[in-house]
Amino acid sequence: MLSAKGQVMTRTNHTRSPGARNHKIWLAHTFFFSASWLSAIYKQLHPIRACFPHSAMSQVGSLSSFTYAGIAGLSMVSLVGLVKLLRRFFQAYDDISRRDAEISELRRALKAAQLDAQAKNEALAALRKELEAMKCQVQEEQRVLDTAQRHNLALGEQLSGQTRENQVHKDELARLGEKHAQTLALLDVRTMELKGAEAFLTKADALSGADVILMVNALNAEIYQTAAIVAESFEFKAEEGGDEETRTQEEVAAMEEVYVSAGEIVGAPMLDLLRSSKHHEDPTLVQIAFQAGMTAYSNWIFTSWDFEDPEDNNGLSRIYDRIRHAEEQAVSGRWRALTRAHIPRMANHELAMYFMDAFVNILLAADVAQQRSELQEAIESRFAERVGVIVKGAQTLRKAIGEEITSSDFEIVYVAHDSPFNPSAMDDAFASDFEKGRDKPEPVLCTTELGLTRVVKVPGRVGEWDETVLLRPKIALKSGIDEMMGTE
Template sequence: MAQFNKTAPHLRLLSRPSAQKEVTALNDALKSAQQELARSQEKAISERDIAQNDAREHARESERLAEEKKQLKHEAEETRSATQAKLETARQNIRGAQGVASRAEARSNELQRELTAVREELRQTAALLETRSVELRAAQVFLTRADDIADSEVVRMVTNLNSCVFQIAAVAADAFQSRCRVGDSKEDEDACAKLVSAGGIGRNVVDALARVDHTIDNTLVQVALQGIMTAYAHQLCSRWGCADEKNLMELYASIKAQEPQSVAGRWRSLFRTHVRQLREREGGESGKAVAGFVEALVTVLRVCGVADDTNVLYLELQRAHADALQTVVSLVFEFRRAAGEAIVSHDFSVVSVGAQETYDEARMEDEWEGPKKRRQKGEVEAARPVCCTTGLGLLREGNGSEGGRVLLVKPKVILSSIVDKL
């Protein structure tokens, strides 16, 4: 109090009541300060206790973490050791596997080389087998003597062809008989020259066609139509279907002279088969053949004096005989395939007799007069020239001693004497 009084001398100047109030206020302030200090101390103590507890907890946590770290470090060390051991084992296994793989690869390469060699040997064997098989088939083709078609079938084709030609000629002659007249125009003369140059009918018959009145008897017209169609059919049947047939026929004759019939016949069969296939791809041969027949008929009718325009006459004949002419062409091509491709044991060819050739009863048949009575011994028959061939004959030929020549069907002819008889 003395100290208080010393530090605050001015307070002695205050009145007693004021001092008393001041003291009371100061005491209250002191109490308040003491209470605040006590609270602060309590708070500080509480915070200290909390901090101490937190420190202790932190220490315990640190110890725990240190222990865990130690444990983890120990476990990691053990894991690392185990992993290193496993890694080393794996490395050893890998080295072993690499060795096995290397040996397997070497063995695989060796087997692959062996397989390649075996495949190459197999390929060469297969190629050799194919070559030998082709050679064997080729040899069998050339050595076989079996024909795909019998001789009687070929005879039937020629007989049917002759019959169709006869029917077309007869129908056409009847259809145009009333329109024939004695020709004297330039077109008629050109038609005569064309008919003579065709070579199927003799000149004397052509002249007779131009000057005879056919409205009474159309026999000569029919004979001429039949003869010109037969001549054209002979040309078609004899063709091989390629260019330069003359040299080709000479080549085939040389082969026949030097090779067996089986070889020569098979060569001819193969050649004509492939030529026909090439021609079929080109197309149009059948149409050209029909057109050739129609043109031949037009030429004969013009010579006989049918005055229609050539183109009109062509179209009329084409319309009237299209089916029948197509049948003739089909038979011609059928004969060509049979005689040229299907038969190798012999050679078949159609036979016709040229105009003005002397009639020989042994080689031909007179269709107009039929067989003559047998001549008396020592009787000599006068030479009789042929007018034209009206029916194709059929000749079969073998190579050398393998068959010779056999006339299976005699060609039918009309003699030039028909002109005098008509």
């Protein structure tokens, strides 16, 4: 309504402007009409004046002037009255026009308001229909909601029942799980017991006797080749003991230590041969000493239970001898295999140092031309790889006969120096055909190649074994070396 009223007032203000303009135009027309009227009166009086003589007119001149003046005055009064009347008329006309315009504007506003009210009524009717539809939809949704709530309530009751049932199942499952865990624990115990029993009852060997023989032969061949190569790689002094008088006390003490170490490896008789012989032309005796040293250290690897503790090593050896004496072969063999498998081993490079130290001491005892530091560096740089192959082969053979074979005992045969020579159990590596046919009550100088025997305990007999020689060891006798060297 405010907008309609504003529109009415605006339009009313616009309608006043034409009335004001018309009023001015009508006033101009009124003055023009009054002037025309006075002019017409004057024209009407002029003919009458002409009918009178001039003298008469002069007589009545003054009268005419008054008459004219009176007429003019009446005319002016009439004109003023007419103007006032016209002004009032036009004001009344303007008021009527303005009111008519306002009425027209109000009618238009009323019609617009009626149209707006009709549109709003139609919109209200549409909203009412929509509201009714929404009420119906809400009622339908409420019905569906009620149905869903009843269904959910039923499902909740069913879920509660399922939850209780599941809890019962969980409790049962927990009891079964605990029982299963107990069963698994018992199974683990029984499995460990079975494994322990299998470890002592199994008789299957991972290797055969032929396999072990091949391994021993390969090790002997590697020892022989390495000894020959090392012996040919160094130069020896031509004159024996030429610089003994010039040695200092420290050097003499150091050489005494060398002789002691070399004697422990190859034996005193072999050491005497090394010191008393000349090797600058033929280092064969040095090669034999190398073979003796490497076979001695290899035998130490095979027979040792514990490399680092001699007391533990001797204790385990005594225990094994008692078990072998009292138990069957399968039991003693499995005990040996398990014990060897779980005893810590010395690293190959540590064992190789024993071999290379033996090389140095033998060379120094044989009066080599180089000093000890030079020998140590040369041997480690040039022959460490070959020595590593020998150590690895010895370790592999140790594991084979100590851990992988239980049905019998494979023993490496090493003949210690000064042992009596037994031609039925060993071979003289340097004897001639004539010498091989004779028994010699002569001590063994050293072992050059390892042998192999197979020992099996007689079932049901205490302390009785069957022994089979698979590979005879080769030894060196002083007589054979003297014959080879041509000293006899």
